Amino acid sequence: xxxxxxxRVAIITGGAGGLGLAIARxxxxxxGAVAIWDTNAEAIEQGVLELTGAGLRTAGFSVDVRxxxxxxQAAAQTVETLGIPTVLIAAAGGSLGTPxxxxxxxxxDLDLVIDVNIKGTYNCAAEVVPHMRDAGGGAxxxxxxxxxxxxxxxxxxxxxxxxxxxLGLTRRLAREVGPDGIRVxxxxxxxxxxxxxxxxxxxxxxxxxxxxLDSIPLHRMPDLRECVDPVLFLAGPExxxxxxxxxDVNGGRFMAG
Ligand SMILES: NC(=O)c1ccc[n+]([C@@H]2O[C@H](COP(=O)([O-])OP(=O)(O)OC[C@H]3O[C@@H](n4cnc5c(N)ncnc54)[C@H](O)[C@@H]3O)[C@@H](O)[C@H]2O)c1
Numbered sequence: 001x002x003x004x005x006x007x008r009v010a011i012i013t014g015g016a017g018g019l020g021l022a023i024a025r026x027x028x029x030x031x032g033a034v035a036i037w038d039t040n041a042e043a044i045e046q047g048v049l050e051l052t053g054a055g056l057r058t059a060g061f062s063v064d065v066r067x068x069x070x071x072x073q074a075a076a077q078t079v080e081t082l083g084i085p086t087v088l089i090a091a092a093g094g095s096l097g098t099p100x101x102x103x104x105x106x107x108x109d110l111d112l113v114i115d116v117n118i119k120g121t122y123n124c125a126a127e128v129v130p131h132m133r134d135a136g137g138g139a140x141x142x143x144x145x146x147x148x149x150x151x152x153x154x155x156x157x158x159x160x161x162x163x164x165x166x167l168g169l170t171r172r173l174a175r176e177v178g179p180d181g182i183r184v185x186x187x188x189x190x191x192x193x194x195x196x197x198x199x200x201x202x203x204x205x206x207x208x209x210x211x212x213l214d215s216i217p218l219h220r221m222p223d224l225r226e227c228v229d230p231v232l233f234l235a236g237p238e239x240x241x242x243x244x245x246x247x248d249v250n251g252g253r254f255m256a257g
Contacts, residue, residue, distance in 0.1 A: 004236045006031030009085045014092030016043035018194020022224045028056030035078040036060040065092045065120030075127040086138035088128045093117040100156040117162035137181025139235045144188040150254040174244035183243040185234045190250025217252030
């Protein structure tokens with residue numbers, strides 16, 4: 001479906017990361033102008049080079065989503081460079097290299113995971129919503145996880161709390177901004193093997209890998225595109241009457257009641 005995002009400006013936080021950059025590329029391919037917001041300056045540069053090289057309209061901004069002033073500045077620069085954003089994909093997050101087990105998690109680990117995932121999503125939404133109101137509407141996609149929907153054996157308590165918290169944020173925000181024509185939905189991916197995670201998966205024993213596959217009714221690992229397409233669905237016109245929802249994209253590994 002080419003052109004779903006023609007004349008639209010999309011901000012993708014964590015846009016230089018595995019899923020974020022794949023979403024940026026796909027959104028650009030469908031006509032959108034894409035602002036990549038990330039902390040990783042080198043990866044931003046590479047991502048922007050790749051996308052502009054493919055003829056897409058892109059700009060990159062170094063921003064720490066935990067810092068409201070930095071987010072406000074990036075929002076202003078995005079408007080100036082690309083135009084008024086009507087799509088926000090809030091993908092910056094993760095367990096960010098913090099330990100899994102409670103006895104190993106420091107207060108700094110807890111703050112990092114809660115702040116990047118929850119405060120970061122909040123800060124970006126708070127700065128972008130006024131622009132969407134000016135534009136007469138928009139779509140926000142937040143990033144939960146199967147780790148926030150169920151109990152992941154891989155990630156720990158802070159990640160579970162943050163990703164479950166994002167669902168509350170999503171619903172409450174959807175209620176608040178719905179009258180302005182702004183939709184807010186969450187995506188909850190299962191395990192998607194981005195470059196970083198592929199190495200981890202490959203290094204697992206056959207037994208451990210099979211255990212993962214056996215927990216997935218579709219019994220295969222997904223392609224990144226199988227997360228990108230549902231995100232574009234939530235950001236685009238086909239989901240025009242969907243807001244406050246969570247979309248599980250996990251091959252059936254967790255099924256909501
Ligand atoms: N890959 C998966 O299997 C999976 C599964 C469930 C949920 N998710 C969620 O999807 C999102 C993207 O995951 P990914 O696999 O692409 O991770 P990734 O680590 O490849 O990308 C995350 C990006 O966020 C950026 N980032 C980190 N802290 C930031 C900050 N303070 N401000 C701005 N940017 C920051 C990083 O530099 C990185 O580029 C995350 O929210 C993650 O929790 C991923």
